[in-house]
Every structure is written in C-alpha cells, then in structure tokens.
Amino acid sequence: MPKLTVDGIEVEVPPGSNVLQACEAAGFEIPRFCYHERLSVAGNCRMCLVEIEKAPPKPFASCAYPAAEGMVVHTDSAMVRNARRGVMEFLLINHPLDCPICDQGGECDLQDQAMGYGMDHSRYAENKRAVKDKNLGPLVKTVMTRCIHCTRCIRFATEIAGVPELGATARGENMEVGTYVEKALSSELSGNLIDICPVGALTSKPYAFTARPWELRKTDSIDVLDAVGAAIRIDARGAEVLRILPRVNEDVNEEWLGDKSRFAVDGLKRRRLDRPWVKRDGRLAAASWAEAFAAIAARLAGLAGERIGAVAGDLADAESLIALKDLMAALGSANLDCRQDGARLDASRRDFYTFNTGIAGIEEADALLIIGSNPRREAPVLNARIRKRWNGGHFPIAAIGPEADLTYPVSWLGEGPQALVGLQDGSHDFAAILRAAKRPMLILGQGALARPDGQAVLAACWRLAAGLGMLTEDWHGFNVLHTAAARVGALDLGFLPGPGGKGLAQMLDGGVDLLWLLGADEFDISRIGAETFVVYQGHHGDAGAARADVILPGAAYTEKSGTWVNTEGRAQRGFAATQPPGEAREDWRILRAFSDVVGRTLPYGDLAAVRSRLEAAHPVFGRTGVLPRFACTDHSGPPGDPAVLSEAPFVPAVANYYQTDPISRASATMADCAATFVHPVPAAPVPAAAE
Amino acid sequence: MQTALSAQPDSFAFDAESEAAIAPILAKYPPGRQASAVLPLLDLAQRQMKRATGSAWVPRAAMDAVAARLAMPPIRVYEVATFYLMFNTRKVGTWHLQVCTTTPCWLRGSDEVTAACRRVTGITGWGETSADGLFTMTEVECVGGCVNAPIIQVNDDCYEDLDAESTVALLEALKRGAPPPMGSMKGRQGSAPEGGPTTLTTIAE
Ligand code: SF4
Ligand code: FES
Ligand code: FES
Numbered sequence: 001m002p003k004l005t006v007d008g009i010e011v012e013v014p015p016g017s018n019v020l021q022a023c024e025a026a027g028f029e030i031p032r033f034c035y036h037e038r039l040s041v042a043g044n045c046r047m048c049l050v051e052i053e054k055a056p057p058k059p060f061a062s063c064a065y066p067a068a069e070g071m072v073v074h075t076d077s078a079m080v081r082n083a084r085r086g087v088m089e090f091l092l093i094n095h096p097l098d099c100p101i102c103d104q105g106g107e108c109d110l111q112d113q114a115m116g117y118g119m120d121h122s123r124y125a126e127n128k129r130a131v132k133d134k135n136l137g138p139l140v141k142t143v144m145t146r147c148i149h150c151t152r153c154i155r156f157a158t159e160i161a162g163v164p165e166l167g168a169t170a171r172g173e174n175m176e177v178g179t180y181v182e183k184a185l186s187s188e189l190s191g192n193l194i195d196i197c198p199v200g201a202l203t204s205k206p207y208a209f210t211a212r213p214w215e216l217r218k219t220d221s222i223d224v225l226d227a228v229g230a231a232i233r234i235d236a237r238g239a240e241v242l243r244i245l246p247r248v249n250e251d252v253n254e255e256w257l258g259d260k261s262r263f264a265v266d267g268l269k270r271r272r273l274d275r276p277w278v279k280r281d282g283r284l285a286a287a288s289w290a291e292a293f294a295a296i297a298a299r300l301a302g303l304a305g306e307r308i309g310a311v312a313g314d315l316a317d318a319e320s321l322i323a324l325k326d327l328m329a330a331l332g333s334a335n336l337d338c339r340q341d342g343a344r345l346d347a348s349r350r351d352f353y354t355f356n357t358g359i360a361g362i363e364e365a366d367a368l369l370i371i372g373s374n375p376r377r378e379a380p381v382l383n384a385r386i387r388k389r390w391n392g393g394h395f396p397i398a399a400i401g402p403e404a405d406l407t408y409p410v411s412w413l414g415e416g417p418q419a420l421v422g423l424q425d426g427s428h429d430f431a432a433i434l435r436a437a438k439r440p441m442l443i444l445g446q447g448a449l450a451r452p453d454g455q456a457v458l459a460a461c462w463r464l465a466a467g468l469g470m471l472t473e474d475w476h477g478f479n480v481l482h483t484a485a486a487r488v489g490a491l492d493l494g495f496l497p498g499p500g501g502k503g504l505a506q507m508l509d510g511g512v513d514l515l516w517l518l519g520a521d522e523f524d525i526s527r528i529g530a531e532t533f534v535v536y537q538g539h540h541g542d543a544g545a546a547r548a549d550v551i552l553p554g555a556a557y558t559e560k561s562g563t564w565v566n567t568e569g570r571a572q573r574g575f576a577a578t579q580p581p582g583e584a585r586e587d588w589r590i591l592r593a594f595s596d597v598v599g600r601t602l603p604y605g606d607l608a609a610v611r612s613r614l615e616a617a618h619p620v621f622g623r624t625g626v627l628p629r630f631a632c633t634d635h636s637g638p639p640g641d642p643a644v645l646s647e648a649p650f651v652p653a654v655a656n657y658y659q660t661d662p663i664s665r666a667s668a669t670m671a672d673c674a675a676t677f678v679h680p681v682p683a684a685p686v687p688a689a690a691e
Numbered sequence: 692m693q694t695a696l697s698a699q700p701d702s703f704a705f706d707a708e709s710e711a712a713i714a715p716i717l718a719k720y721p722p723g724r725q726a727s728a729v730l731p732l733l734d735l736a737q738r739q740m741k742r743a744t745g746s747a748w749v750p751r752a753a754m755d756a757v758a759a760r761l762a763m764p765p766i767r768v769y770e771v772a773t774f775y776l777m778f779n780t781r782k783v784g785t786w787h788l789q790v791c792t793t794t795p796c797w798l799r800g801s802d803e804v805t806a807a808c809r810r811v812t813g814i815t816g817w818g819e820t821s822a823d824g825l826f827t828m829t830e831v832e833c834v835g836g837c838v839n840a841p842i843i844q845v846n847d848d849c850y851e852d853l854d855a856e857s858t859v860a861l862l863e864a865l866k867r868g869a870p871p872p873m874g875s876m877k878g879r880q881g882s883a884p885e886g887g888p889t890t891l892t893t894i895a896e
Binding site for chain 2: 158164165166167168169170171179180181
C-alpha cells in the first residue's frame with residue numbers, strides 16, 4: 001500500500017491506484033473530463049493536472065499517473081492552477097459556449113469547471129469549428145459541436161454496453177465522435193451516455209428543452225420496470241414527472257440504468273385512469289368512488305369465497321399485495337395468483353425463486369450457465385454486470401436457449417431442456433468447466449419456467465446446480481432471474497393459490513365469478529369467462545381495464561410509497577414524487593377503503609401499520625435495502641419429474657424490451673424505440689423510375 | 692472528412708492478388724493479435740481499388756471487409772482509415788497530386804506550384820477532382836523531402852525541386868500517361884548539390 005502526501009495530508013491507497021484516486025482519498029477533488037472510475041483510463045483531456053515533487057518539473061495528468069510510495073503531490077500550486085487554466089482555455093477554443101440553449105446547463109462539468117479555471121474572455125479570434133450532429137436514434141440527442149473529445153462515450157459503448165459502435169474518426173481539427181455510418185446505437189443502456197458525457201454533446205432527446213435542473217424536485221426511489229430494482233431519482237416539476245435518472249447503488253445497478261426504466265416516463269402521463277368507472281348497459285361510465293365500491297359490493301353479495309379470485313400484476317407494490325391478499329382472505333377466497341406468465345415457480349423455499357448469488361456476487365463467479373433467459377433484454381443492468389465480470393477475464397459463459405447477442409461471447413449448448421441432460425450426465429464439455437470452477441453460477445430465466453414442463457426444468461436446474469458444485473457453504477450459485485418487479489415480493493407474501501385455491505389458469509374461463517385484477521394486464525385477458533365480473537385496479541387503461549366491469553384508479557410507482565423486492569430478494573422502498581392524477585389513490589388505501597364498505601375492515605389504517613403487517617408476513621420486509629450473502633447447505637431441491645422434460649426450445653420471456661408493461665406501452669418514446677430496434681421498418685424501396 | 696456515401700460501391704472482396712499478400716501479413720502476428728494487420732490490409736484494399744477502378748481509395752465496403760477479416764468491430768477500422776491521410780476515403784483521380792505546403796516547401800515556392808496545378812487541371816479547391824477525372828489535388832503536410840522542396844507526391848512517387856514550369860511539364864506528361872522518373876526535376880542526384888559535388892572533390896593522398 002503506497003503512502004503519499006497530498007497537499008500536506010498523508011494518505012495510504014491500495015496498490016494500483018492512480019494519483020487522482022490518492023488525491024480523492026486525501027479529500028481533494030480533482031477536476032476531470034475524460035476520467036471515469038468505471039471506464040478505462042484515457043488520459044486525454046489534461047484537466048486533472050497536478051504537480052509532483054522530485055519528478056520532472058512539469059504538470060502530470062493525475063488520472064493516468066500511478067501513485068507511488070513517498071510521492072509528494074500538490075493539487076493547488078501556482079503551476080497546477082496555471083496549467084489547468086491553460087487546458088480550459090484550449091477546451092473552450094472550439095466549444096460553442098451556447099449554455100443558454102444547452103440542456104446540460106446547470107449540470108455540466110465544463111460549465112462548473114470553467115467557473116473555477118476559465119477566463120472571463122477569449123483570446124481566440126478565429127472561427128470556431130462546427131461539427132455535424134449525428135443521429136444516434138430516438139433516445140440520445142447529439143450536438144457534436146459541443147463535444148470535447150473526452151472519449152467517455154466511446155469507452156462506455158465499447159467496455160460497459162458491449163456495443164462497439166462509437167468511435168473517433170479523422171483526426172486533429174477534423175476529429176469527430178460518432179458512428180461514422182449513420183445508425184442508431186443498438187444498446188439497451190444508451191441513456192447512460194447522456195450521464196457520462198461531461199458536456200452537452202449527448203443529451204436526452206425526449207427531454208430536450210423541457211426543464212432546467214434547478215426547477216426540479218428530486219425524489220430518490222426504485223425502478224420497477226424490470227426486476228432488478230435499480231436505484232433511481234425521479235425529477236418532477238409540479239404534478240409532472242419529467243425525467244428519471246439512475247442513482248448509485250453499488251450492489252444493484254452501480255450507476256447505470258436501462259433505457260426503458262429511464263425513458264418510459266412519458267408513459268406516466270398517457271392513458272391514465274384518473275377516476276373510477278363502472279360498466280352500465282355494456283358501457284363504461286364515469287362514476288364516483290362510492291358508486292364503484294357499491295357496484296363491486298353488489299356483485300359480491302352472496303358470492304361464495306371460492307367464486308372470487310385475485311391476480312396481481314407485475315408492478316404491484318408489497319403494500320397493495322398484502323392488502324389484497326388480506327381482503328381476499330376476509331372474503332373467504334384462497335384464489336390468488338401473481339404468476340401472470342404461468343411460470344412454474346416453487347415458493348416452498350425462498351432460494352428456489354430468488355437470484356441467490358446477488359448481482360454484485362456475479363463479480364465473484366468464475367463460470368456461468370444461462371438457461372432460457374436473455375439477460376440483455378430481461379435485465380440490461382444485470383447483463384452489464386455479467387459483461388463486467390467477463391471483461392475481468394477467465395469467465396467461461398454458456399447458455400441454453402435460442403442464440404442471441406448478449407454483448408459477450410457465449411457458447412450455445414442447445415435450444416431446449418435436452419441440453420440440460422448433457423450437462424447433468426457430464427457428457428457435455430461445459431459440465432467439466434463448471435465442475436472445475438470454484439464459484440460457478442447458473443441463471444434461470446422465466447422463459448424456461450413459463451411452460452408446461454417448467455417445474456421439471458426448475459428441478460433439473462437445481463439438481464444441476466447441486467451436482468456441479470454451485471451450492472456450497474459459502475456460495476449460492478442458483479439464480480432465478482425475474483422480469484416482474486412485483487414477483488418476488490408476491491411470492492414472499494404467498495400471493496399464490498392457498499389450500500384448495502385456484503391458480504390463474506383455473507380462474508379463467510369462468511372459474512370465478514368475480515376477478516380482481518391488481519394492475520394485471522400481461523395474461524390473455526380474452527380468456528376471462530364472459531360472465532366473470534372484472535374489477536381492474538390500476539393506473540393505465542391497458543388490456544385489463546378494457547375488459548373491466550369496474551375500474552378503480554390506482555397510483556403508478558412514481559406516485560406512491562411502496563416496497564418492492566427485486567430478483568435478488570432485496571426489499572427496497574420507493575417514494576412518491578408526485579400525487580396520483582385526479583381521483584386516483586394509493587392502492588393499499590383503495591383496498592382498505594373497500595374493505596370498510598363490505599364490512600371487513602383491514603386492520604391497518606396508515607402506512608406504518610401496513611408495513612408492520614408486511615413484516616409479520618415475511619421478515620424480509622423488515623430489512624429493506626440490504627441483502628445478506630447466501631450460501632446453501634441443504635441440497636434437497638424442488639420436486640419435478642425429469643421424464644416430462646419436453647424437446648421444445650426455450651423462448652426467453654421478453655421479446656420486445658421496450659414495451660413490457662402498461663407504462664412503457666403507453667410511452668411514445670418506447671413506441672419509437674420499438675419501431676427502431678425491435679421491428680425496424682425496412683427503408684422504403686427506391687422507386688425504379690425516379691420522378 | 693465524412694465520406695460522400697452516394698458514390699460508395701455496395702460490396703468489396705479481396706481479389707486473388709490481394710489474398711496472396713494477406714496470408715503472409717497475417718502470419719506475422721501471433722494468434723489473437725490479427726487486428727495489428729489493419730494498416731497493411733487497408734493499404735492492400737486501396738491498391739486493389741487502384742488496379743480495379745483506376746482510383747486508389749478505400750470505400751466503406753472495403754473497410755467492412757477488413758473488419759470482417761480481422762474480426763474487429765467495423766468502427767475500429769473506420770477510425771484507423773480516417774486517421775491516416777494516406778488512405779483516401781473518397782474517390783480520387785488517376786493521378787493524386789499531394790501538394791506539400793508546409794513551411795520549407797512554402798518558402799521554396801509551393802504557392803507557384805499550387806497555382807500551376809490549378810491552371811493545368813482546372814481544379815479550384817483542395818480535395819477536388821478535375822472534370823476529366825485525371826487529377827485530384829490534396830494539400831498535405833511535410834512529406835519528408837524538404838531538402839528538395841517544393842514537392843508534389845503523385846500517387847506513390849515524389850517529384851521534387853519543382854517550380855511553375857516543371858510542374859506544368861510534369862502534369863502534361865501525366866496527362867499523356869507518361870509519368871517521368873521520380874525524383875528531382877532539376878536533375879539533381881538524390882539531394883546532392885546542383886551541378887555536382889562542392890566538397891570532397893579530391894581524394895586525399
Ligand atoms: S460526446 Fe461527450 S462523452 Fe463523447 S467524446 Fe464528446 S464530450 Fe466526451
Ligand atoms: S481526467 Fe486526467 S487527463 Fe482527463
Ligand atoms: S515541407 Fe514539404 S517536404 Fe517537408
């Protein structure tokens with residue numbers, strides 16, 4: 001551990017650190033543009049200059065200079081200040097200084113650092129260069145004249161996103177950052193380019209000219225558009241959510257966020273259910289809360305418990321799940337289900353359905369097997385973690401399922417369950433690799449479980465994990481990757497058919513007379529029996545609301561305080577950034593109010609009380625945010641008959657990353673992305689005879 | 692520096708002559724380091740274009756072919772091809788006049804040389820190609836022959852010690868398809884003094 005002195009302060013830094021990190025450790029902030037702690041070092045902007053004693057008498061780029069024993073560093077000497085001023089003057093030679101019309105204004109590294117090191121006038125009288133803007137697709141807006149050539153975006157695309165499509169072409173005065181060939185950047189993580197660009201060259205296209213950062217009210221929360229549970233910050237002005245940015249959570253998303261989670265915000269404003277509706281004479285008519293409740297109560301009257309059912313949607317918070325479960329229990333029904341996709345999950349033990357290695361744990365793994373999943377589309381941020389581990393070297397990855405580009409090399413072992421057999425009996429080479437690995441892991445996707453032989457696949461995968469050394473007393477390599485934010489929480493709460501209760505399939509086709517959909521839109525709604533009375537409680541006018549007899553307007557995730565459990569089994573709190581629109585209410589309150597109407601009042605009147613109820617239902621709700629490391633000593637697996645394994649290839653759960661839930665389906669931005677990346681419209685053929 | 696994409700051919704494949712050259716080049720690099728061959732392969736592509744079309748340039752399709760051959764992301768090849776001015780990313784004329792205008796050449800009269808080129812070819816700006824497709828004029832930095840300044844590099848060959856008159860003569864010869872031998876246009880041997888040696892004229896006993 002080298003010891004250095006930075007401006008008189010002694011620090012010790014881990015070996016391999018650079019001088020910039022040492023300065024930070026000593027508590028000094030070093031200005032920088034090109035350096036980014038999660039990217040390789042480029043050392044090209046020269047803003048981070050410092051002076052080092054007993055070294056050649058010149059300023060050093062601290063980000064690219066290794067810290068060494070006994071170094072004496074000055075971060076604020078006359079030489080350093082002068083050198084940085086010089087760098088700033090050069091950077092500003094070609095920078096347009098169009099801050100008043102730049103969306104980065106107010107959160108721009110260049111603007112901030114120009115305050116510290118810039119001059120109040122320019123000595124450059126010549127013409128500034130101008131660079132043509134590039135079209136990077138529907139999400140990232142470019143104003144390339146503002147680019148300072150730090151190459152962060154190039155390194156991000158190449159190293160983190162794994163889509164080496166950005167580069168610096170030509171050179172010197174003519175150098176340009178772009179794709180050279182006009183093309184939309186084919187990454188689910190492209191929004192992060194906006195965050196890492198230190199200037200206003202890359203900004204958000206949908207958010208262009210919308211607001212200034214100082215106008216925004218910032219609320220820390222949790223993303224629910226996939227099951228990763230990335231940390232987000234919701235920026236709102238008045239009643240409107242304007243944008244969503246990632247926050248740092250090293251254990252989950254580091255500082256990245258998937259494009260859907262970031263850009264689906266406009267979906268929060270469209271197709272909203274903002275008042276109750278009741279079907280009268282075959283048509284939905286606006287109604288009051290009292291009328292809506294009365295209509296449901298009327299239908300409930302005299303109905304036996306087993307004729308009532310409830311289905312939980314993929315975005316539901318744990319508070320509303322427990323309230324709905326308790327309400328159903330009070331009405332005498334055990335007909336509950338949260339598995340809209342029909343995934344054959346086994347909730348008898350928690351590690352049968354969670355991502356036990358942990359997302360950060362991926363970095364400790366040394367071999368990976370992916371089964372029936374496309375993590376790039378199901379959880380792009382988690383996929384970035386796999387890629388990060390792969391970048392670290394010595395990480396063989398194999399997958400079972402239809403071939404796809406996951407941004408890292410994968411050996412494809414087969415398309416369906418028969419490949420599992422080869423691994424199980426050791427006849428496949430990759431079995432030896434897994435067996436030789438110290439910390440092998442497997443990721444099991446919903447695509448492998450949501451099929452008739454799902455239970456057998458689950459059991460076979462567990463046996464594989466146990467047989468190949470993935471389950472030890474200090475390592476748990478069995479992982480289920482979910483796609484629905486609500487799923488793990490619902491399984492924890494037992495939102496599943498109780499004793500004698502019906503699952504989703506039995507509730508359809510007239511299996512129940514009253515079906516309560518809590519934001520459930522992802523199953524085949526047309527299979528609900530014609531006579532079934534449907535209550536849709538949710539926030540968007542999607543498939544479920546279209547079939548409903550009564551609509552109860554609920555709150556979207558940005559409008560309520562809620563708890564979600566991510567695929568790892570980590571309970572996290574989200575917070576309301578705005579009020580629900582119109583008469584819409586927080587979901588657990590709706591259920592509580594209704595319970596009152598039918599005389600089965602739920603025993604909790606405020607959020608704290610619901611949360612104590614949650615904690616009583618499952619201890620995980622008592623420890624939000626943190627996740628212990630898991631190990632596995634009990635190798636007995638879930639039941640499942642290997643004989644029923646079919647030959648059918650696995651179909652990954654998410655075909656269209658951009659539109660997976662009512663919010664992203666309502667988003668115009670996501671529709672644009674789907675049109676660009678998922679179903680690209682072929683370029684119109686050039687007419688044979690021109691004009 | 693963006694290429695005019697309209698003139699781009701749809702495809703490019705290395706011909707037999709190029710292929711014969713590629714194998715020994717690739718063999719120079721250890722396995723997994725084939726990307727190191729990007730410069731020689733781009734050069735081969737440019738020479739093949741010269742053979743096939745009369746214009747020495749590297750179209751997009753050729754860059755993609757190099758990328759595919761070396762298992763590199765195409766953008767990494769675009770970066771290299773656009774960085775080096777020796778690779779033409781646009782079509783050039785039969786004779787690519789690379790006129791040096793850096794200080795030594797300029798002091799020795801590159802302005803007259805440039806003016807003469809413009810007169811003969813009818814080209815008005817840098818980077819343009821003459822109407823007959825014979826000439827492209829490019830302004831280049833020092834080509835490393837200052838001692839015989841001013842210089843024009845025509846395709847691969849340098850013509851040195853130029854003035855307006857010898858430039859016109861050179862271009863006329865090129866028009867006839869009869870390029871003179873490269874080197875000094877004043878008849879100097881290499882960069883030896885004009886009119887023969889001025890020192891070490893006698894051999895010491
Ligand atoms: S676009 Fe932004 S991130 Fe990319 S090189 Fe330019 S300044 Fe850096
Ligand atoms: S931050 Fe060190 S050179 Fe850019
Ligand atoms: S300046 Fe023209 S060759 Fe050196």
